[in-house]
Amino acid sequence: SKPIVAIVGRPNVGKSTLFNALAGKKISIVKDTPGVTRDRIHADVDWLDHKFTMIDTGGIEPDSNDIILSQMREQAQIAIDTADVIIFMTDVKQGLVDSDAKVADMLRRSHKPVILVVNKVDNFNKMMADVYEFYNLGIGDPVPISASQRSGLGDMLDKVVNYF
Ligand code: GDP
Numbered sequence: 001s002k003p004i005v006a007i008v009g010r011p012n013v014g015k016s017t018l019f020n021a022l023a024g025k026k027i028s029i030v031k032d033t034p035g036v037t038r039d040r041i042h043a044d045v046d047w048l049d050h051k052f053t054m055i056d057t058g059g060i061e062p063d064s065n066d067i068i069l070s071q072m073r074e075q076a077q078i079a080i081d082t083a084d085v086i087i088f089m090t091d092v093k094q095g096l097v098d099s100d101a102k103v104a105d106m107l108r109r110s111h112k113p114v115i116l117v118v119n120k121v122d123n124f125n126k127m128m129a130d131v132y133e134f135y136n137l138g139i140g141d142p143v144p145i146s147a148s149q150r151s152g153l154g155d156m157l158d159k160v161v162n163y164f
């Protein structure tokens, strides 16, 4: 069967925007409200001669005791366990935060291949200096993208399918 790629990261970093850009139709809900996507959502994606199933997740807030946020964390953990490759999304506008480091720890424990994606890099020339900060997560080279402008997605997908 097809490889499974899960998109994980904190709420509001742009996971559903990326999911929708790759799925080619509006399947998951994108809102300014953090964590609006509570259920796992699947889509079939083709990249060059590769086919895979992509899973969007609601997001991970590592420290929250809130019932909704802990359910979202559980769903994300299921997606991580199911995935062959994980897209770990962060947000250059918010910068590297403590929760990102905690999500990175969760992902290291999974022993799955992880692509560290830094989203909202809407201007590659001006914002690359801010992208380098994400090397500090110690989980690989940060891949800059802008999900809303659909830039950097080809380079990102090349790295994803490389693990199939
Ligand atoms: P999720 O909670 O991780 O699924 O995040 P969403 O996909 O719902 O996006 C959260 C917010 O970030 C929305 O307002 C999006 O329009 C915005 N967003 C997503 N991608 C980008 C991007 O590449 N650049 C900018 N500037 N905003 C983005």
Ligand code: MG
Pocket: 015, 016, 017, 028, 029, 030, 035, 036, 037, 057, 058
């Ligand atoms: Mg979402």
